[in-house]
Amino acid sequence: MYELAEAVPWLGSRNPRAARGVVLALMLIAPMIALSAGNTWVRILDFALLYVMLALGLNLVVGFAGLLDLGYIAFYAVGAYTWAFLASPHFGLHLPFWIVLPAGAGFAALAGLILGAPVLRLRGDYLAIVTLGFGEIVRIFMNNLNHPINITNGPQGVNMLDSLSLFGWDISRHIQITDDFKINSLVLFYYVFLLCVVGSVIVIRRLQLSRVGRAWAAIRDDELAAKAIGINVRNMKLLAFSMGATFGGVAGGLFGSFQGFVSPESFSLMESIAILTMVVFGGMGNLGGVILGAIALSLLPELLRSVALPVQQALFGHVILDPEVLRMLLLSLAMIFMMLLRPAGLLPAHARYSRPELAGAGRITE
Amino acid sequence: MKKTLIALAVLGTTSGLAQAQEVVVKIGHVGPLTGNIAHLGKDNENGARLAVEEYNTKGITIGGKKVKFELVGEDDAADPKTGNIVAQRLVDAGVKGVVGHLNSGTTIPASRIYNQSGIPMISPSATNVTLTQQGFANIFRTMANDAQQGSVIGKYAASKLGKTVAIIDDRTAYGQGLADEVEKGVKAAGGKVTSREFTNNQATDFMAILTKIKAQKPDVIVYTGMDAQGGPMLKQVKALGIPAKFVTGDGGCTPEFIKLAGDAMSEAAFCTQAGLPLDQIADKTFKDRFKKRFGADVQIYAPYSYDAAAALIEGMKAANSAEPSKYLAALKKVQFKGVTGEVAFDEKGDTKFGAITMYQYKAGNWVALK
Amino acid sequence: METLLQQIVNGLVVGSVYALVALGYTMVYGILGLINFAHGDVLMVGALVALQVVLFLQKAFPLLGAVPTLLIALTVAMAVCMALGYIIERTAYRRLRNAPRLAPLITAIGVSFLLQTLAMIIWGRNYHSFPQLITTTPLQPVEGVFITPVQIIILVSSALLMTGLILLVNKTRLGRAMRATAENHRVASLMGVDTNKIIATTFIIGSALAAVAGVMFSSNYGVAHYAMGFTPGLKAFTAAVLGGIGNLGGAMVGGVVLGLVESIGAGYLGSATDLCHLPSWAQSASLIETCANGGSFELLSSNYQDIFAFVILGIVLIFRPTGLLGERVSDRA
Structure with a gap:
């Protein structure tokens, strides 16, 4: 929870308490927001x-x-x-x-x-x-x-x-x-x-x-x-x-x-x-990171599913790639580039007891 | 940039005008468009799409208004969980009826969601017996179920092709269900099942189980699964020099199977398909229309998918309403000439005219036996 | 008897394909400590490229014989896969060499998805039939035991390739540099080994082997498909660990053992667990009824074929935690 709050842009580092409130409120009203876009x-x-x-x-x-x-x-x-x-x-x-x-x-x-x-x-x-x-x-x-x-x-x-x-x-x-x-x-x-x-x-x-x-x-x-x-x-x-x-x-x-x-x-x-x-x-070892990762990766494919088709139609006038193909394509690219740019995850662990990256940094560094 | 914007704006207004004159009725379609059997999913979707497009050119009026049908295609990746999500998506999108899903394994859980929202669902290819036995009033299928097909295969194999039968299934809901029915059919015809063997729907190597089967010297090998495994399996039957006849169900009754089995195809290969053969179906031109529209051959279920979509539309026409609650009753009683022949449903939602046709391979094609 | 011999032949053929793929896993693991999850998909690319070339050659040069056609296709497939292996190493893995251990695993999975999706865009979702260039009429070296010419070619050429690879690693300068890099990347680079180059070379060699395995796989089974790499990839990875990952000999032994276990297991597990073989005093009344007239009551059967690999692996690793031929490493490894 704390880690999630800290990850709130801008507010997280300045006023953690308010940020925590934002996270909590978001969790509580999320289904209402989602409902306006449909039961799906x-x-x-x-x-x-x-x-x-x-x-x-x-x-x-x-x-x-x-x-x-x-x-x-x-x-x-x-x-x-x-x-x-x-x-x-x-x-x-x-x-x-x-x-x-x-x-x-x-x-x-x-x-x-x-x-x-x-x-x-x-x-x-x-x-x-x-x-x-x-x-x-x-x-x-x-x-x-x-x-x-x-x-x-x-x-x-x-x-x-x-x-x-x-x-x-x-x-x-x-x-x-x-x-x-x-x-x-x-x-x-x-x-x-x-x-x-x-x-x-x-x-x-x-x-x-x-x-x-x-x-x-x-x-x-x-x-x-x-x-x-x-x-x-x-x-x-x-x-x-x-x-x-x-x-x-x-x-x-x-x-x-x-x-x-x-x-x-x-x-x-x-x-x-x-x-x-x-x-x-x-972000392995970081509870906030893990929660964020799970939410992001379960929502991303569904977002792509509903965005891919209309966007292509608006841009090119017809569908170039099937939305399913595009969904797979973007997901795999996201996995690769995310890891290349932030190898410790979206929210890396930083507390004393949660630094798995110290342990497993490949055989080469040993 | 500006030009495209204007063009888009013009496009927007014209379609807006068109909408003002006619009512758009959405029909959903679900099948796996990714994964191992994506080619069959696309085939189904194309079948339904062709039906929708052809009805649109005919011009249908429902409730005094001109209606334009629109097909909303979704991908369930042959996965039950994704199947439920896309089912919910279709319900949210306000579809008035659904054609799908392809696999029994995704259709059965998804049928609950359609049932809760009262939207009629017609599967063109989910043949598992339990689908229509859940007591849901809005679930139909245009294809004969596994019990009918399995007993035909079993009886044919054990009475016309030999006495002893080995059965292989692919451990999917479809393959296992059909294999159980084949076993019953064989026993009913007085034949003997020498062994039940198993593989999976991603396998390519069947040498081990075929070698085991070879030692038992069955007259017939029945495989219940899809063409992608069946073709290579027949090839391996030949490579091991097994003299048995080879029979598959509708999942293997495709041109794809013939391509994949290559020179292992012979007159010892048989398959069954629910409904009438493609060149004997009521509508002889279907194959060509399909090819012309999509540039691809019909794989298996496209005609049934076409008829499923057609049944929804015929139901709406009969009830003179596109509201699920109103046309469901009419759909139950609908009877019309579809591309596969007469289409009508019994009280459970199974197809009334569940003909099963046996095919034999002859000179490059599956040829229907009388 | 001929059934058992036939099962052994089946197992050897499957096993040698597993072994070729496993070499790719084990080489990369030996040097980088990384599970290259995309390796199975390199095999898929190899098979599909070869298919494309064969179709093109058959159309453009129909007079070219079967063997030259296949060889040209194989060469092109190998070249494409080598380039692909290099690109994968360069873009997806090199930057992560000092990253947390799981990061490259995730990129590897990402690369695997990416290759599959690209292949799906290029070659479509259908299963393609791979042309039969070599006759499929089986030979009978022993009465009742069948083997096709393709299978013989698979056995011979994988044996040759594996021997070649072992010679390369153990006898050449390049091989010595590879072993040095595997031993200790930093010290090797202090000794003047260009480790980046060596690692790239490892990927290239592994990918070339995967291409060969892909072509073998497709010409043996006559199919090619965008998702075909997954199962052989998984089995080969299991084989590599079974033999002791990082050890070339181990990968081969692991592959062959796995192939044999699968085929013999699928062939005999059913009758081995048939309760009808129990002595009659141990059988219940209903069982006796089932067993009458040659019936059977098999507890386990070929439906468990896919778990033999894992069960054997589990058992071997309990007794030898670093695989069949793996070196004993201290806890400090």
Whole structure:
């Protein structure tokens, strides 16, 4: 939150308190602004918040503890499928969210431990490829566990998932307050997701400044030295994996309830890469940066989608490049040039305990 | 610079004038325009576009006003999440009906959004059985579903082509669903499934599973998946010297398949397609009109996409309204001669005339069998 | 027996393509410590350029034989990819040599997307069929085991290329400079090695190998497509890590092992996990019913083909954290 406030141009450095107010206000009224451009944008904002949660969780593993994880989407999948199994007609279970969501988080944490335990000894890029493999293994199992015994319903996915109902309100329906005033369900989802994001930020912030956070920073910066000063490296790494996974699991559950349908296609390797890109693009190790990165990269493609066509028509009178092609083109160029110009991300980490760039500055400088 | 500005201004006013005289009705189309099967997505979009353009030249009046239809094309990248976002975009854009999506995997979740907003959706190619069994009143398709097609393939393979059948699917919602139905069909016809093998929709190497199949000596190999894998697979069947017949579903029933399989094509290759064959469809000139307009051959589903768009427009004509709430009832009862033949829907929204045609490869083309 | 032999042949063919691609990953990693995610897409560019040249030659010089056509196409593809490799290194990676470790990874992903998008603009979204210049009629060296001439060419030429590369790295001046740069970039430059040039050369060689692999891939399977680089790229990267990334021999061993594991795994996992093979006292009533008349109840089957690579990788790395042939590095590496 503080980092985000500081990033507000001009105001951030002069009056941090006012800047914080601006950020808060923006978050609260964002869906109203989006609503004026149509429901699509509220839906996109909802997804952006899910990505913020995922990016925050991944940042815990990659940014804080320095463990490169290319299979993070697996935990998202575990959370989503937990929701699908416990709250849908698939097994005929319809448990309430306060059981399902913690269960999803718990299973994801367990999956984090299962991944973490065997790969403790691996470093850097070896770790990256094994975690990548883990993500693919989870997806392939989800895709194939319909035969010989049907567990996940295979590539067909699970449909008609229960929506989130809070205190008897099903928030996937519009809430009619008076005859002509109703609250849009997408907006309701926005605030629920926002609440989860704020909660995550508070937890992660506390964690970062705690003993645990400092231990992670120490391991990231120098594992041998960390071991020498008595940090239990093994437990700390396992904790990082499972804590990071927990956030993924919660986000997955929310995704399931929001989408109403889960299938293995949503948990491909490209999604893992997309989340990692958000973390690095925004500024690894910096909470504000990570949030900004996730929002920027989930909004950018959609902005391009709606801007590309009219702009080309106005400039050239006809469409030269399909908007989808242009979207991909600009996104890839943005990724390249952003990294060339600001290799530490949009908002680089600068606090004492959050400088991953010190740790990993390539083998060449060593 | 100034000149272009003036030109733009003039353009703006003329289109403004045109709008004053006629009502614009937007029809949405969704398919994957990026990714592995982008060529099929574009094919669908072109089919719907041709329908819209041809109806526009005919000049349609609805509710006493001249109507100009406009196709709003969106890309779902064959991804369910993107599919939902673009579905919402179309709803926001005020489309009165939607043609799409292409894959069952994106169509099923997106159908929820169209259902919530009451907009009719007709998929030209999502054949998964569950799509129309969700109890949504506004969901239709112009193509026979997997159950119909699978049982035809299974029965044909096990009764006409041999006794033993090996089935390979590509682990997509489409491939797996169809393969299950083929297996039922084979068993119903008294045949035997020697094995079920699996690949994925990005694979190019099938030697390992084909070698395994070869050892079991099946009479027929059925592949349920798309042409991009099916063509190379048939090539590898030949490279391993497997004497079995090769059958694919509608995903492989394309000119693309013939190109990709190259000299491995022989009269031992078969495919099925829902609906009538392209050169037997009611409208013989469709193929040429399509080629003339887009400079590309019809891949697979374009005629069904054309008919889906046509069904929406016919529904509007019948109800004399373009409002979804008003013309939905008319759409359920619509019956007309489309490019693929008679078009009408049953109470679930499945096509009533779900003919399935079996094709065999002969002299460079898929030729329909009687 | 011939089924097993056939699976080994299949595995070797796939494996040698993986190995060629893996060499590109491993060379770049050895020198820069960078995962060049765009390497698979260089392979794609190689295949599509070769396709374009072949189509052009077939139209312009129809009398040119099949082999010269293919060779010219290969040369052009290699040249284009070498230039591409140089440009990628120069623009996307050189400035980031001292940046945080993940920054070049993100640019690499960006370059990969960019190449795919450009290829989509140039060659469209269709799958293209790659002309069959060499006969596809299979040979039978052993009764019942089939191999096509293209596959033989793949096996032979990848073996030659790999040997050549090892000789280059171990016996020549350039190779010594490459090894020195990999060992320590700064000290090497103090010793008078132009490290920038050496790094660029590494990219160029790796890209040329990717072009060859691309042409092999396309002529073997008869397809080319703008997204075709992803899967072989991922598998080859796995192979490189399996063998011990940064180690040339390791990349080859990794590639071949991976190819064999995949094909034998896909071929035999089904019957290995068939519960019908259990002794009858261990079978439930419903299972016995399923198994009657030669039925089967396979727990796992070829649908898990794509995870063998990762499972094997995981197991190997647990016991040998730096890969099969990787050097033991201290924690301080």
